[in-house]
Amino acid sequence: MHSPSKLLTTLALAAALSACGGKNDGRSVSEVAIDPDAERTAHETALAEYPKARLHTDAGDIVIALHADKAPETVRNFRAYAETGHYDGTVFHRVAGDLLIQGGAYTADYRIKPERGFIRSESDNGLRNLRGTVAAARRANDADSAGAQFFINVVDNPQFDFVSAADAASRGYAVFGEVVEGMAVVDALRKTPVESRPGIGAQVPKAPIVIRRVTVED
Incomplete structure (x- = not known):
């Protein structure tokens, strides 16, 4: 191939x-x-030749092509969480309708799920945070702190792209996938009403958006 x-x-x-x-x-x-x-x-x-991850959500399926060639460690990390069932029953806990939707951390009753540890950032891979791309979420002050969380860009977000290795902000967020099916589902989710929830954030969906499971196919 x-x-x-x-x-x-x-x-x-x-x-x-x-x-x-x-x-x-x-x-x-x-x-x-x-x-x-x-x-x-x-x-x-x-x-079409990339491995695909299918997110089975309450709102419909979202299929993501995984850039294993450009972000191998990030894709391996995501696949490991998916294949061990980490994402089963988790929610999109952050819906910033003009930026992104984010998930992978919490259960439907907002209990945080344990992570294995952090991976190094692969943000300097030539992939940009364009609408429909999927990137690894991380701590704002530590570029090498990605774990299980991920986000889908609902608009072009050049402010998240790699600029330099000078500091965490300049290193941006590592894109590792791209929605190839179900962008209409993503667009529906971005319109979800949100509320503030202590300890989680100010953009939490009022009604949980559940990811029932994630399956990966080569």
């Missing part, structure tokens, strides 16, 4: 050359205009 990243590059380049009559007229590859539609198709084709 071809590497998804290599396949994406090959398909995008092929589409560009095809759009120019099959040749580049002496121009470098960087000078050849790439058809956005062809590039999007190539991206979707590449995503």
Whole structure:
């Protein structure tokens, strides 16, 4: 099986050359205009080869393509939590409708679930916090503190992208997946009414949004 990243590059380049009559007229590859539609198709084709995580929620299923090539440690960590049942019965405990929805920490009665420990950040992997991407949540002051929690970007969030290794804020949040099915479910969840709950936050859904289970397929 071809590497998804290599396949994406090959398909995008092929589409560009095809759009120019099959040749580049002496121009470098960087000078050849790439058809956005062809590039999007190539991206979707590449995503089809990634392992997928299916979140079975009360509102419907959300399918996430996992970027194991770009964020291997973060994907292994997420898969380990999923395959051991950690996410079963957890909730999306934070709904910031203009930013993200976040889950992976609490049960439906808001008891926190124990985590195994932290992993190093893989935020410097070239992936951006665009709408529909999935990133590892962490402590604001420690870039290497990701555990079981994750969030789905409901809009483009460039402020979460890696800038430099200077400090935790500049290191951003590591993207490790992308929603490929069920974005309508995500958009419905972002409209959920929220309330403040002591010890958890100010953007907690009034009615729990439960993740019944998470299954992963290669």
